[in-house]
Amino acid sequence: MSWPQKRQRPAGTGRQSANHNTSGKHFTTNLDPVSLLLGRLEGVIKTGNGWRARCPAHGSKSASLSIAQGDNGTLLLHCFAGCEVHDVLAAVGLEVGDLFVRRDFKTMTPVERSQFLQAALLPKWRAALDVLIHEANVLQIAASRMGDGFALDDEELHRLRISALNIFDAKEVLHAR
Ligand SMILES: [Zn+2]
Numbered sequence: 001m002s003w004p005q006k007r008q009r010p011a012g013t014g015r016q017s018a019n020h021n022t023s024g025k026h027f028t029t030n031l032d033p034v035s036l037l038l039g040r041l042e043g044v045i046k047t048g049n050g051w052r053a054r055c056p057a058h059g060s061k062s063a064s065l066s067i068a069q070g071d072n073g074t075l076l077l078h079c080f081a082g083c084e085v086h087d088v089l090a091a092v093g094l095e096v097g098d099l100f101v102r103r104d105f106k107t108m109t110p111v112e113r114s115q116f117l118q119a120a121l122l123p124k125w126r127a128a129l130d131v132l133i134h135e136a137n138v139l140q141i142a143a144s145r146m147g148d149g150f151a152l153d154d155e156e157l158h159r160l161r162i163s164a165l166n167i168f169d170a171k172e173v174l175h176a177r
Helices: 016-020 034-040 085-091 112-149 152-173
Strands: 045-047 052-053 065-071 075-079
Touching: 034 065, 034 075, 075 085, 085 112, 112 152
Parallel strands: none
Antiparallel strands: 045 052, 052 065, 065 075
16 A cells, blocks of 8 residues: 655645534544554554554655554654654654544643644644745845845845745744744
8 A cells, every 4th residue: 555645735724624524525533543544554563562664754664663652542653764753644644633632622631732732833833944944044145145245136135025024924823822
């Protein structure tokens, strides 16, 4: 079985509406994290306290992905080749929120609620940090050109204004709680 290499969606386009759709289509949100993830992995082996499987992110044939079940059914992933959890999940079309047992928000403890909310925010934070890193490079180049005594032309000044807007947007995302 092979799954398409699905890349992460842009920030802000979550799957919030999936729970409201009750048509006959198959929705992954009805499955518990174990069935959801293990069904998409290859070479799954049961181990003492969890599972091992081939890591879908780096594509090696060894069972380098370790899967364990933590408190409240939450799945914990670790790729021994060093892949990030986001990349492992994206390779099989899942996100960090899929590692958590879907429950009514009202029945969660405060700690579970905060873990759940943080997991939902991680992809947005990551996208915002990518923007900040990119714009930091733009600003660094501009600063070093000015430092060398060059005046910036209109096109470069225009690019700096776009940088300022992008940085503003990224900061908004990072400040949102
Ligand atoms: Zn890996």
